[in-house]
Amino acid sequence: MGLIKKLNKWANAHTYLLLDLVRILLGVVFFVKGIEFMNNYQEMERLASPFQEWPGGMIFLHYLIPAHFVGGLLIVVGLLTRWAAIAQLPILLGAILTNFLGQMDTNNLMLAIIVLLTTLFFAVYGSGKHSVDYYLKMQQ
Known part of the structure; x- marks a missing residue:
């Protein structure tokens, strides 16, 4: 917990x-x-086709959409930003792997790498001053 306070x-x-x-x-x-x-x-089914034979491949597909919806909303408002960013990491790693295991699409690969790096940054940095997290912290 001390590390999170230092990061904040x-x-x-x-x-x-x-x-x-x-x-x-x-x-x-x-x-x-x-x-x-x-x-x-x-x-989505075409993009996920390289993972069909892997254990848990179907669970991953059912995790993807709700994680993007909820994680996206939490990141926008700045509530639990680090947790939302960490929840996106398996999806982004899967997006990068899809390009190497399936059909290579350089545009999707570059977008996935940029979003992965940005997500990693916010997983460490947090939500910042203009966020619900900061507002709630100041109300205590």
Whole structure:
């Protein structure tokens, strides 16, 4: 718990509006990807085809859409940002693996790598000053 307090103090001392906007954009990307996967099930099935033979492959598919919806909303408002970002990491690693195990699509690979790096940053950095987490902390 001490590590999280140190990270929060550091993040609040080094927060910028631009980082909050990047956090909000990241959450919107997750939410829109969740909608895209839900509306285009055939594309999601095609992307997940390399994982069909793996144990838990179907569980992963059922985890993907709700994790994108809930995680995206939490990241947008800045509530439990670190936990929401950590929940996205298996999905992003799967997105990168899909390109190497299935059909290579460089656009999807680059998007997945950029989103993975941004998500890792916010998993460490946290939500910043312009967030529900900071507001709730200040109300105590």
